[in-house]
Amino acid sequence: MSRLFMLLYSLIGPSLAGVGVIAVLTMGMVTLKPILVAAALGFALGLPAAWIVARRIADEAA
Structure with missing residues (x-):
């Protein structure tokens, strides 16, 4: 299961990070800190x- x-x-991970960054940019927060936090x-x-x-x-495969 580890692999x-x-x-x-x-x-x-990158998908959720991208969604977060897009959400922050949509809210008009265009500085580095909010983008990195998101x-x-x-x-x-x-x-x-x-x-x-x-x-x-x-579990389904077993």
Whole structure:
């Protein structure tokens, strides 16, 4: 499941980071700090999301 988790995180983390950055830019916050915080939060939120998805996929396969 570790490889599955890492594969999913490599897709989910950047996706959530991109959504966060786009949301921050849409709100008009164009300085570096809000953009970096949004990207970091997206990557951080990607960890539990990838773990949950990987666990559910592994449970279905078993």
